[in-house]
Amino acid sequence: MDNSGGSGKPRSDDGGGDRDDETGKREPTTLRGRGGGILMGRPFGVPVYVAPSWFVVAALITWVFGEQLERVLPELGGARYLVSLFFAVAFYASVLVHELAHTVAALRFKLPVRKIQLQFFGGISEIEKESETPGREFVLAFVGPLLSLVLSGVFHLTMRLVEPGTVPGVLLAGLMVSNLIVAAFNLLPGLPLDGGRMLRAFVWKLSGKPMTGTVVAAWVGRALAVTVLLGLPMLTRTGGLGGTGDLGGLDTVTDALLAAILAGIIWTGAGNSLRMARLRERLPDLSARTLTRRAVPVESATPLSEALRRANQAGARALVVVDGQGNPTALVREAAIVGVPEHRRPWVAVSGLAQELKPGMRVSAELAGEDLLDTLRTTPATEYLVVEEAGQVYGVLSAADVERAFVAAMSRRGS
Numbered sequence: 001m002d003n004s005g006g007s008g009k010p011r012s013d014d015g016g017g018d019r020d021d022e023t024g025k026r027e028p029t030t031l032r033g034r035g036g037g038i039l040m041g042r043p044f045g046v047p048v049y050v051a052p053s054w055f056v057v058a059a060l061i062t063w064v065f066g067e068q069l070e071r072v073l074p075e076l077g078g079a080r081y082l083v084s085l086f087f088a089v090a091f092y093a094s095v096l097v098h099e100l101a102h103t104v105a106a107l108r109f110k111l112p113v114r115k116i117q118l119q120f121f122g123g124i125s126e127i128e129k130e131s132e133t134p135g136r137e138f139v140l141a142f143v144g145p146l147l148s149l150v151l152s153g154v155f156h157l158t159m160r161l162v163e164p165g166t167v168p169g170v171l172l173a174g175l176m177v178s179n180l181i182v183a184a185f186n187l188l189p190g191l192p193l194d195g196g197r198m199l200r201a202f203v204w205k206l207s208g209k210p211m212t213g214t215v216v217a218a219w220v221g222r223a224l225a226v227t228v229l230l231g232l233p234m235l236t237r238t239g240g241l242g243g244t245g246d247l248g249g250l251d252t253v254t255d256a257l258l259a260a261i262l263a264g265i266i267w268t269g270a271g272n273s274l275r276m277a278r279l280r281e282r283l284p285d286l287s288a289r290t291l292t293r294r295a296v297p298v299e300s301a302t303p304l305s306e307a308l309r310r311a312n313q314a315g316a317r318a319l320v321v322v323d324g325q326g327n328p329t330a331l332v333r334e335a336a337i338v339g340v341p342e343h344r345r346p347w348v349a350v351s352g353l354a355q356e357l358k359p360g361m362r363v364s365a366e367l368a369g370e371d372l373l374d375t376l377r378t379t380p381a382t383e384y385l386v387v388e389e390a391g392q393v394y395g396v397l398s399a400a401d402v403e404r405a406f407v408a409a410m411s412r413r414g415s
Contacts, residue, residue, distance in 0.1 A: 038050045046114075048118070065088070072165075087174055096116070098144045128374070293397070295396040304346075318383070320396060331396060334398060363376075
């Protein structure tokens, strides 16, 4: 299932979202990722993690498939669980291919991908930005199920090369069916599934409004969640999914639990998609121009007390260190000012409290919304120099002010 957020929220894709940290720094190269699980590699430069929940599902798949192998290949004995473990790993490798399809398409459309994570019931691809057009959104959503269908076809053709009733034959049959199920499930027309994103793209194209597409696809997703919750146990109880229609109590409870989990995932994902879309509508309110603090220029040798006196007199809330020609060279950090006791301020020069301006610390006053957040994430700092298009200094933008505005926007988002 797929769910994207250009504000740094995840795009998820269920095959049946660790991101860069919020400061934009490169992730540590240790085996254990920050909140993402175990780092397995970086295909196409995108980190792939295996979440702890994957091991729970892998163990469950190993047990269930192993029990099936006992009926199909009883001569395997205890070795059937090694075979079923191989199936679980191969299945999630197929899920990874599904996710890589989304990743390659996103990179092709110049949409940054933070990570791929294999986890409970599938995988997540975290894509930083929204597609710019409904056509790209449709393609980005469709390539995942398409690759799953291709894999199912490849496994079906490969089955013809091996003898039926053997370990390779059973594994290939299982992978063919599982990939077919993955494709069919993801094509269901409701967010956060790929089919939901395809529906969103279709409505977006017709209405001209991405928000309208999101609302329609999200509510269809919620209706789909209710259908899964009520319909899946009923189908298995009547044999509609290949069941016997005479299931025992344990099987009934298992089916109901599975339906509840799937319905919960779909309902939550649909709600998150809707909330993030509404939040994204408010992101333009995060404007560098409106959040910027007025600043006064001071030379590096200016005592802090004198610099603050000038700022108070001018009604400013920030200090910019300039050279002899009046060119900005550094920004005085607000946190550093607070840390200097008042009685010492006449003896402390502002140069000792300033952070040298780096190229990424100069931002345009016209930046707003996702562009503003992306720019700040690229170059982490506590303060930024805001300049006009012609290069004149407009003021100083505090990262804390942006964060407070972002939190306020989130608190106003609807359900």
